[in-house]
Amino acid sequence: MGDFVQNFLLKIISGIVLFSASLEAQEIPEGFVYIDEVIPDIVYDIRYAGAHNFVGKPINGYENAQAILSKPAANALAKVQKELIQKDFMLKVFDAYRPQRAVNHFMEWARDSDDTIMKQEFYPEIAKKDLFQLGYIATKSGHSRGSTVDLTMINVSDCENVDMGGTYDFFGEISHHNTTQISEQQKKNREILRLIMRKYGFRSYSEEWWHYTYDMEPYPATYFDFPVK
Structure with a gap:
């Protein structure tokens, strides 16, 4: 040869x-799908695959900056995207399915009182020891069931974030839907997202303006641990 x-x-x-x-x-x-397979024009900012998050380092289980959802949730999210585009907005996803090992990583981090390198950006007014009690860190996360997504809106014209009056994963009152710390326009922007998400079957979480769970989630009692690759 x-x-x-x-x-x-x-x-x-x-x-x-x-x-x-x-x-x-x-x-x-x-039963699961990569979101960009269902919504090819989706924009990602997967914080837990890198160091720009409240821990300050990549989180266990995030081997790639990808986003996964249950198929029904992803299909519903595609309808949200379609309607938002008609209003000159698009979705940006911060997180979706979250492995249980990532949740365990958060718990380990929360118990280490000396590790506060990201405090100023993400929880400046809250003592780290109180994050469990206040509900910001939990032993189980709805994300691990595969039908919860963290997201925001961006402008179609320039892909810039729409002003929601607070940043993703900020632990504080400004992140709550009923906060009085934001402007009327910022409230309006949050409400645009909330109403369209609600229309297609996603319920909001009162403490975090970016957090939505699909009502008809197919695995309401199962917490998965396969990695995000």
Whole structure:
């Protein structure tokens, strides 16, 4: 066999192996889907895959900056996106399905009173020891059931964030839906998102303006732990 043919075959074989490995890495349980497969124009800012989050480092279980949801939730979210685009807005997703190992990571972090490197940005007015009591950190998260999503709106024209009067994952009263610390326009922006999410079956969470759960979630009592790849 000539060198050219041999090298050519090796390249083909290597390509097959790499393709197979890629497919294996993308495998998720039946009933789940990557959001960008259902909504190709979705924008991601997956904070837990990097260091820009309240812990200050990548979170266990986030091996890639991807977002996964149960299929019914993802299909409903696609309807939200379609209607928002008619209003010159789009969705930006911060987090969706969250492995239980990530929740465990949060719990370990919360118990370490000396680790406060991100306090000024994410919880400047709250003692770290109170995060459990105040409901910001929990031993179980609805995200791990696969039908909860954290998101905001961006402008179609420039992809800039719509002003919601507070930042994602900020632990404080300004993040609450009933806060009095934001302007009328910021309240209006939050309400645009809340009403459209509600229209397509997502309920809001009073403490976090970005947090929504699909009413008809298919796994209401199951907490998954497969990684986000």
